[in-house]
Amino acid sequence: MSTLPAPPAGGFCAQAWERTAGLQQAIVDHPFNKALADGSLEREVFAFYIVQDARYLVGFAQALSAAATRADDAADAAFLAGAAQGALVEERRLHAGYVAEFGLTDEEISGVDTSPSCLAYTSYLRSCALTESYPVLLAAILPCFWVYQYVGSKILDATGDIEGHPYKAWITTYADDEFAEAVLAARELVDKVAARSDDATREQMFAAFTRATEYEWVFWNGAWTKETWPTAKFLG
Template sequence: MTQTLTEELWAESVAPVYAQILEHPFLAGLTDGTLPREAFAHFVVQDSHYLRDYARALAVCAAKAPGEQEVRAFADDAIGALAAEQGMHAEFLTAFGRSAAEAAAAPVLPTTRAYTSYLLATVYGGSFAEAVAAVLPCYWVYAKVGEQLLARSSPDPLYAKWIAVYGDESFQSVVRRVLELTDRLGEQLGAAERRRVHEHVHTTTRYEWMFWDAAWRGESWPV
């Protein structure tokens, strides 16, 4: 039986990196409650920066989408990304004694800058399929991580809340919709565009690992 595009992408471009994501001490610390609060605060601040540009990338996907249904779906997801940044993150920041204004004023750090620059360059410069490929791992990896961690949750209420958001069925259903779209796009791709799709998915999946690792290390600009 012929593989769907998402089956192909998972086996070749996502699974090897995802296995290392699950083993990362940042996620282990989330579930056993030992993750230092400063590492989580670093993640939340950088994720606030990331989500603003991710929303822009999703809006470009909406602009490039060939059908009305896809336009609406990606536009809604862009709004949802901004809502997450303004709502959920504001709540987490309050728990750390920080304000949204302070987070917005914090520097965009190297991994965040590299990831969002790659995203925006790809969605603006590539085809619709390439744009979807670039934004896909943020949906897919978070859904898989949320699903995996939900059963274990965390003894820390703050970390348990984060896990619950991404393990929740409402988020999982959004991701299934994007995966179904990816498979439909896969039926129309030529060999060269298919290779580019694989490259984008592999690259942004690696950036997902790097994003958690940057928070774990307390990354800053070296100079």
């Protein structure tokens, strides 16, 4: 787990995490992440998750790119644009490795419907990018950074030696210091923007952070159940 320093206590991020502490624990305790941690997660469930996550990353990258165009600081814009590129390149490289490992073909991948939860989460981020203020958009983006780093670090702490672990690549991606540095930068950016926002905007930021965190739980739950559209049976 990263030993990088946290932003000062009392800022927006500290308060947002405190408000969602029960939900953060529920995410760690979700059966998907419990099975991921002990290595018992069924390969077909993880493969379904990887397909959905690759599709989610497109919407996430679009939201990051939109935020980058609104940043009034060159360094902030560069960070957000770089994160968008990372979502489409670096993380999808990990997904491609798993897809190759599982022997999935392009036809099999395209044959998997985008789940209701995946579509809802990406649609929410795209909606924030189009209709919300810059501070609120940043708050909606933050959970994807932070929650993944938190879950990855918790799993690594609980598991210890992950040599030979079937999901070692996933765990090390989200539990290492390089990713933690990106999360810290994202938190510092959100704290900075929140500090110069009015009370009404900060409350909107809290609502966006909470909703996006709820979508994180919903997304993992959808993967765990291999969620499908209940209306499919009416469409032949």
